[in-house]
Amino acid sequence: MDYLMFQLEKNAKTPLYEQLYNEIKEAIIDGTIEEGAKLPSKRKLAEFLAVSQTTIEFAYSQLVAEGFISSEARKGFFVQNLEDLALIEQESTHMTREGNETEDIFIDFSPGKIDTESFPFAIWRKYMKEIISEANKDFLQLGHPQGDFELRQQISSYLYQSRGVKCTPEQIILGSGTEQLMPLIIRLLGKEAIYGIENPGYPLTHHLFLEDKHKSIPIPVDIEGVIVSQLEQTNATVMYVTPSHQFPTGAVLSATRRSQLLSWAYQQENRYIIEDDYDSEFRYTGRPIPSLQGIDQNQRVIYLSTFSKSLMPSLRIAYAVLPKTLIMQYMQKYSYYAATVPRMDQHVLTKFMESGHFAKHLNKMRKIYKRKLEIVTKTIAEFNPIVTISGEQAGMHILLTIHTCKTEEELVLLSKQAGIRIYALQEYITGDFENASTPKIVLGFGGIDTNDISASINTLIKVWEIRKTP
Numbered sequence: 001m002d003y004l005m006f007q008l009e010k011n012a013k014t015p016l017y018e019q020l021y022n023e024i025k026e027a028i029i030d031g032t033i034e035e036g037a038k039l040p041s042k043r044k045l046a047e048f049l050a051v052s053q054t055t056i057e058f059a060y061s062q063l064v065a066e067g068f069i070s071s072e073a074r075k076g077f078f079v080q081n082l083e084d085l086a087l088i089e090q091e092s093t094h095m096t097r098e099g100n101e102t103e104d105i106f107i108d109f110s111p112g113k114i115d116t117e118s119f120p121f122a123i124w125r126k127y128m129k130e131i132i133s134e135a136n137k138d139f140l141q142l143g144h145p146q147g148d149f150e151l152r153q154q155i156s157s158y159l160y161q162s163r164g165v166k167c168t169p170e171q172i173i174l175g176s177g178t179e180q181l182m183p184l185i186i187r188l189l190g191k192e193a194i195y196g197i198e199n200p201g202y203p204l205t206h207h208l209f210l211e212d213k214h215k216s217i218p219i220p221v222d223i224e225g226v227i228v229s230q231l232e233q234t235n236a237t238v239m240y241v242t243p244s245h246q247f248p249t250g251a252v253l254s255a256t257r258r259s260q261l262l263s264w265a266y267q268q269e270n271r272y273i274i275e276d277d278y279d280s281e282f283r284y285t286g287r288p289i290p291s292l293q294g295i296d297q298n299q300r301v302i303y304l305s306t307f308s309k310s311l312m313p314s315l316r317i318a319y320a321v322l323p324k325t326l327i328m329q330y331m332q333k334y335s336y337y338a339a340t341v342p343r344m345d346q347h348v349l350t351k352f353m354e355s356g357h358f359a360k361h362l363n364k365m366r367k368i369y370k371r372k373l374e375i376v377t378k379t380i381a382e383f384n385p386i387v388t389i390s391g392e393q394a395g396m397h398i399l400l401t402i403h404t405c406k407t408e409e410e411l412v413l414l415s416k417q418a419g420i421r422i423y424a425l426q427e428y429i430t431g432d433f434e435n436a437s438t439p440k441i442v443l444g445f446g447g448i449d450t451n452d453i454s455a456s457i458n459t460l461i462k463v464w465e466i467r468k469t470p
């Protein structure tokens, strides 16, 4: 293949990976690159174009996600048959997945990482051992399609106490992650639904709406969360939000915007809000913010949350609380679906919650993450006003604003060359949202050891060639 055909403009406003994605996509559509052709390896193409492998990786992942190319393990990337491909007309999203890189990473600031040092292995092991016994033969059979009742009961009382969510266990559906529940909700809401999505926002939901060819409208986010007045000007019928800790900016949806959003939903019969409360367990300042579901008077909020942050992402257990009308429809349409969470895992989690260990674990983790965040804030304060922090009221990630002449891409590249994984805010932006020219970096601190945080941040900022403020 002639690599020379890819013309990348290094000083252009469009990120390099997006330029490359567009170049390859166009070459596939106009037949310059034929069906079945093998694309150059990421390393080779990166060397040839003198760009980072991440740039190539982002471009290839987007092409794979949209079905233009396929990735075959240990063989490479191959151009797909275009006739099989219904071209996606919406604009491309700029996003990446965490943890799919193979090169050496010494410091990992991925927002999806948790603290693994404090996991209560002994208790978890005890419950696991107990369940694997002939006395529990029943667990070999399929359980309730929405998940075992006992676990749903635990979740409903936990949600009421901690988040003010009002629901019965019958309204809960368990699933193996938010990413498994979202497509189910999308199917339930039907083809007519038009989705408002936060911009910047959670890459997974952006991907889902695009892949499912559902109409989605990016709605900008500012320091008060999603700008509801902009949503009101669209024909969206369902708004996906992360109100407690907007992903990735960390903004908390203000009280005014909360009531504005609920009023928007009440104005028409078919309007819903999908509230993704993914990391609400970890709020460090001020009073806890009640869930939107808890203050909704008209059954318009679909509440989603996960154990990925509170326990571990590999557990793959999340849940949706559906409004009564939707749960009825769900039971009619999808009751033949088997639960996607292994019953033994459900049982271990039930025991963990029932015995009070979950509440204890959350208290412990809240203190640990709070301590980590304090160190992050203190370390970054030494670089103020060149580097500033926002979104630090909750969760395990923050947003850094860097007043430098370097671009986000350059900062990511410099970090990567030093074995440090960080994410540029632009990775989470979709469509033509005008990102401020000042670079912003999403920094997850959950997975970094408390004792290493200060040194890790100092190393990172040094790599960016920024010095402490005297």
Ligand SMILES: Cc1ncc(COP(=O)(O)O)c(C=O)c1O
Pocket: 111, 112, 176, 177, 178, 179, 180, 202, 242, 247, 276, 278, 305, 306, 307, 308, 309, 313, 317, 318
């Ligand atoms: C906004 C948001 N929602 C949900 C999740 C969790 O997704 P899952 O339940 O599929 O692990 C995350 C990731 O950590 C997230 O950032």
